[in-house]
Amino acid sequence: MPQDELTERGPVLRSALSRCIDIPAERFAREHWGRAPRLATAHDDFADLFSPAAVDELVGRRGLRTPFIRLAHEGSVLSPERFTASGGFGAEVSDQVSSEKVLAEFAAGATIVLQGLHRVWPPLVDFARRLVEELGHPAQVNAYVTPPSSQGFSPHYDTHDVFVLQVSGEKHWVIHAPVHPDPLKDQVWTEHRAAVADAGRGEPVIDRVLRPGDALYLPRGWIHSATALGDTSIHLTVGMAAYTRADVVDTLLSLVGETEALRASLPLGIDVSDPDQLRPIVTETVEALVAALTGAADPATLSARRLGARFGRDTRPEPVAPLATLGAITALSEHTRVRWRDFYGGILTTADDRVRLTARGTVLSLPAEAEPALRLLRAGGPVAVGDLPGLDLASALVVVRRLLREGVVVTSE
Structure with a gap:
């Protein structure tokens, strides 16, 4: 299935959610979100997001440190000393990943867990950000790399929803109904260890082998375990930390x-x-x-x-390029095109001859004359500085310099 659609204006990215499910978003929201699993077979090709080569790149060349990597064997997490070492001259830190140690543990049956890939692997940085924008809840992405015929974790449940995207190899998944539905963040499965173990011995709701291109959605609380089959298995787990009514109560x-x-x-x-x-x-x-x-x-x-x-604290907008941005501020002209930073968000209000932008825990205050320009930028596409409404060129340059420095807008080709 193609990942993008081509139009006369160029490629249009598919919805991130559509890569995780095989039904319309409205039906998924109504029948599955927070309610029931959904399995989509032969759904997509996730090679653009992750691959075996990406695992070797991250383990061997990126200098990862804990907690961005951990290893597990037969349901137990290994001590970091077993797979980390000093970075050597010029990088004297004691917990950088050691590719030699990882190789030894992986060959002995340990699962490699690469955590926080939505922060360190560019295709997943972009994918997770788009998914957050579509679903309205924070997301994280981990990769699980399991050697042949090995089980990384025993039956357990997560306190967040997950989308499982099978990248390569095959993995046998067994899913059981919750013993503690809709657990909150502090209601971990170990508090119900005996009940989880009993449920894991009962009749499963799903008992399937996931192959490359398959996708599985599991609401929080659903019990699961997975075992790699004949070859090394790599899957992505996209964790969605859904906000709950309990969070509303807290506010x-x-x-x-x-x-x-x-x-x-x-x-x-x-x-x-x-x-x-x-x-x-x-x-x-x-x-x-x-x-x-x-x-x-x-x-x-x-x-x-x-x-x-x-x-705002739980998610991140589009990255900014500090050096390029400073250069753009210096060279800013009426012809420079700028746009609202992707996924930055923000609410505009006007009072006391000031327009205020509230976004991500900060408030930016500008003269009320800047409101039409801000609303045009907030609405979407790129705009030349000289075309911003309500401001003469000198004022427009001042406003855009401020917005660039504050990371509200970015330059556009």
Whole structure:
């Protein structure tokens, strides 16, 4: 299946989500997201994203350090000392990956786990960023490289959703229904070790061999294990840290500090281990919390502000090129074309003769005259500096220099 479509204007990238599923996004959202697994066979070719050569490049030439790499054998994570060493002269760090040690452990049956590839491998940097934009939740990408006939991890569940993309080789996956549905981040599978083990011995929901081009979606909490077959198996695990209603509750609880009734001390001499003494206090506290929430001016705005700031910390927009950007600032002219930085986001508001851009935990304030220019840039395509509305050329140059320096816009060919 082709990865891109060609048009008269050039290649158009396929949706990142469409590479992970074989049904329309609307149906996936309705029937599978957070609910049920989805297996897509012979769906895509992921060689443009990752490959055996990429594994050798990362292990042998990129100087990875923990935690960007770990090794596991028969369900146990190996001590870093078994696969790392000093970087040698000029790179005196003790935990750089040792390709010789990795070879020895891999030959003995250990699985190589390359973590955080959405930060270090360019095709996956771009892929993960597009997936985040489409789904609205943070993503990470790991690669699991398993030698023939080996199992990296015993049956377990993850506290985040995953898309499994089989890159090369074959891997036998066994999937069982959750014993603890929709686990939160701190509700790890080891808290239910016995129940997970029992479930792993029962009738599986999915029992299939994944081959190159297959894709599998697993909601958090679904129990799984996988074993490589005749050849080395490489698959990507795209982890989606879905925001939950519990996260919304956490944002609303910030109102506690602003509510006098909820800041009050408990009675002197109370036995906090006695449910009878706590019961009336709990009732009063719940009533005060409900009153605080219903009396708040706009709880949705509060939640959006706090979750938006968290999203900015959890994700990264398009990278900037520091040297090229500084050069562009120096050479800026009316003919320079700039565009909003991909996946930077941001909300524009106007008050007190200022236009404010709120994005990724920061606020940028500019004269209100810059609002039309900012809104045009925020809407999408590249614009020449001299064509920005509402500003004369001198003002436009000042505004764009500021936006370039702050990493809000980038130059466009």
